[in-house]
Amino acid sequence: MHEDNITSWFAAQSNADASAFPIGIGDDMAQIRAGADGTLLVTTDMLLDGTHFDLSVCTLEEACYKAMAASLSDCAAMATIPVCAVVAVALPTDFGADELRRIHAGVVDAGQRFGCELIGGDITKWKENAESFAINVTMLSKPSGHHPPVRRSGAQVGDIICVTGPLGGSLHGKHLHFTPRVAEALVLTKAATIHAMMDITDGLVTDLNRICTQSGVGALLEAAQLPISEAAKKTDDPMTAVFYDGEDFELLFTLSPAEYKKIKDLDDVTVLPVGKITDSGKIQNRLTDGRIVDVPAGGYDHLGN
Amino acid sequence: MHEDNITSWFAAQSNADASAFPIGIGDDMAQIRAGADGTLLVTTDMLLDGTHFDLSVCTLEEACYKAMAASLSDCAAMATIPVCAVVAVALPTDFGADELRRIHAGVVDAGQRFGCELIGGDITKWKENAESFAINVTMLSKPSGHHPPVRRSGAQVGDIICVTGPLGGSLHGKHLHFTPRVAEALVLTKAATIHAMMDITDGLVTDLNRICTQSGVGALLEAAQLPISEAAKKTDDPMTAVFYDGEDFELLFTLSPAEYKKIKDLDDVTVLPVGKITDSGKIQNRLTDGRIVDVPAGGYDHLGN
Numbered sequence: 071m072h073e074d075n076i077t078s079w080f081a082a083q084s085n086a087d088a089s090a091f092p093i094g095i096g097d098d099m100a101q102i103r104a105g106a107d108g109t110l111l112v113t114t115d116m117l118l119d120g121t122h123f124d125l126s127v128c129t130l131e132e133a134c135y136k137a138m139a140a141s142l143s144d145c146a147a148m149a150t151i152p153v154c155a156v157v158a159v160a161l162p163t164d165f166g167a168d169e170l171r172r173i174h175a176g177v178v179d180a181g182q183r184f185g186c187e188l189i190g191g192d193i194t195k196w197k198e199n200a201e202s203f204a205i206n207v208t209m210l211s212k213p214s215g216h217h218p219p220v221r222r223s224g225a226q227v228g229d230i231i232c233v234t235g236p237l238g239g240s241l242h243g244k245h246l247h248f249t250p251r252v253a254e255a256l257v258l259t260k261a262a263t264i265h266a267m268m269d270i271t272d273g274l275v276t277d278l279n280r281i282c283t284q285s286g287v288g289a290l291l292e293a294a295q296l297p298i299s300e301a302a303k304k305t306d307d308p309m310t311a312v313f314y315d316g317e318d319f320e321l322l323f324t325l326s327p328a329e330y331k332k333i334k335d336l337d338d339v340t341v342l343p344v345g346k347i348t349d350s351g352k353i354q355n356r357l358t359d360g361r362i363v364d365v366p367a368g369g370y371d372h373l374g375n
Numbered sequence: 376m377h378e379d380n381i382t383s384w385f386a387a388q389s390n391a392d393a394s395a396f397p398i399g400i401g402d403d404m405a406q407i408r409a410g411a412d413g414t415l416l417v418t419t420d421m422l423l424d425g426t427h428f429d430l431s432v433c434t435l436e437e438a439c440y441k442a443m444a445a446s447l448s449d450c451a452a453m454a455t456i457p458v459c460a461v462v463a464v465a466l467p468t469d470f471g472a473d474e475l476r477r478i479h480a481g482v483v484d485a486g487q488r489f490g491c492e493l494i495g496g497d498i499t500k501w502k503e504n505a506e507s508f509a510i511n512v513t514m515l516s517k518p519s520g521h522h523p524p525v526r527r528s529g530a531q532v533g534d535i536i537c538v539t540g541p542l543g544g545s546l547h548g549k550h551l552h553f554t555p556r557v558a559e560a561l562v563l564t565k566a567a568t569i570h571a572m573m574d575i576t577d578g579l580v581t582d583l584n585r586i587c588t589q590s591g592v593g594a595l596l597e598a599a600q601l602p603i604s605e606a607a608k609k610t611d612d613p614m615t616a617v618f619y620d621g622e623d624f625e626l627l628f629t630l631s632p633a634e635y636k637k638i639k640d641l642d643d644v645t646v647l648p649v650g651k652i653t654d655s656g657k658i659q660n661r662l663t664d665g666r667i668v669d670v671p672a673g674g675y676d677h678l679g680n
Contacts, residue, residue: 098452099416104409111404147403
């Protein structure tokens with residue numbers, strides 16, 4: 071199959087929201103139209119077999135669902151509305167039309183849940199020297215209109231730190247099937263002013279440390295409040311799993327105590343307070359016996375060093 | 376180095392046009408602002424070691440220049456103005472900070488020539504199972520304002536077919552160092568109405584066949600007018616090189632004879648007429664002895680089938 075056929079086929083099979091975003095099919099670029107003020111947000115992420123998923127134990131559909139869902143989670147992280155995506159794949163030499171259909175199915179499965187149109191792509195193939203599947207998703211989103219895109223840098227001393235679900239142990243299965251918190255982020259930012267937010271991809275402590283560093287603040291976690299996932303409970307050290315396991319894809323956000331009251335009992339969103347923003351400049355944890363201990367940042371290093 | 380550091384460093388080192396496009400650094404998405412009418416065009420392309428370049432005989436800088444230049448060539452193909460790019464890379468396990476600097480240098484070298492800002496990216500690493508470098512460029516561009524983005528589907532019977540430079544033999548060196556025809560495309564579309572255009576990536580005949588198929592027309596090439604590159608002249612069969620060699624990255628476009636007169640003597644752009652659009656529904660070639668022969672479409676198959 072030629073690239074043009076695949077690209078057209080990708081585009082032709084994408085969902086029916088094209089009227090909102092005039093799209094040229096089969097040209098060198100896909101065309102979109104930004105929102106009222108022209109602001110768009112863009113994220114790009116490459117996921118690799120053996121690093122982000124393992125095709126010897128998961129399906130192509132799951133891997134490609136995850137790739138798309140991870141980008142949707144980036145939209146959630148800033149409380150923006152997903153608009154469209156372009157997807158590029160690098161195929162092992164033995165992949166053919168059947169594998170392409172499965173790739174497409176995984177991508178569209180995730181995208182359609184959030185009205186995120188697949189508007190174009192690129193298919194390329196390794197030579198014999200490499201046999202590993204790679205998928206790159208670039209996603210565009212737009213501001214919600216009711217809240218500016220939420221940055222990581224806005225946390226303030228006294229803020230309550232919240233997450234949207236239990237943490238830890240995602241690699242035991244959740245990381246392939248998680249629901250990106252797109253809807254939750256929009257509900258939260260409609261109900262309250264959020265100071266800082268991101269999605270937890272590299273572990274609670276590592277990602278909280280990013281918010282703290284970029285905001286010039288510290289944080290005090292409350293051990294008694296930390297939500298331990300069922301998967302984490304099955305590990306030897308659940309608290310370490312909660313702190314450092316990656317790919318939870320839950321939202322991590324901070325807001326003032328007054329704003330917190332507006333969201334703590336929402337029907338549609340799980341809001342779990344886990345601590346407070348402090349002026350300590352570091353991440354600390356209050357143990358159940360009352361002692362306060364420092365928590366090393368640690369976490370996932372993308373260069374593996 | 377953590378992803379945040381790399382991303383910030385990528386962004387921090389990109390060129391100084393940030394004021395035109397408010398950009399959030401270190402967040403989950405980069406922010407841009409579209410042009411007056413909100414229209415943006417997007418292209419994504421994955422380039423692989425061993426397929427699109429060979430790091431055993433070229434430098435990382437050259438490979439990454441090529442990746443960025445290929446996307447800039449997509450902007451040229453539609454006569455749009457490059458705005459910004461996000462770049463994701465998959466690194467072999469032994470790559471470190473030095474390789475990242477060289478990747479960045481190649482990307483920025485190409486981008487800066489056309490005011491195309493690097494606004495974000497993603498760095499990821501293979502596990503031991505794979506050792507091949509991959510780079511994905513997603514580029515956004517905007518309409519020029521003086522001519523709508525040029526599609527492939529607008530060729531009309533009687534149009535003159537032109538290219539912007541000699542063809543064939545690109546893989547002997549040009550493919551790593553070509554100049555994307557961004558400026559030329561803007562000059563051409565300012566001077567005349569272009570009916571159909573693309574950049575030649577898979578060979579003159581294959582790409583001309585795309586224009587013809589999408590436009591519902593045919594084409595008659597004139598063998599005597601075909602511009603043979605110096606590299607093609609050194610091959611055993613220069614005409615086959617002109618017809619089928621990929622990665623020339625010259626523009627291929629069609630326009631009416633009246634419009635052609637407006638651009639045939641431009642100072643800044645090489646305009647080489649190579650034939651005419653016909654109603655034959657196929658690609659033909661008029662040999663120097665006057666005989667007309669059919670030309671098989673052929674060309675590069677991205678799935679290698």
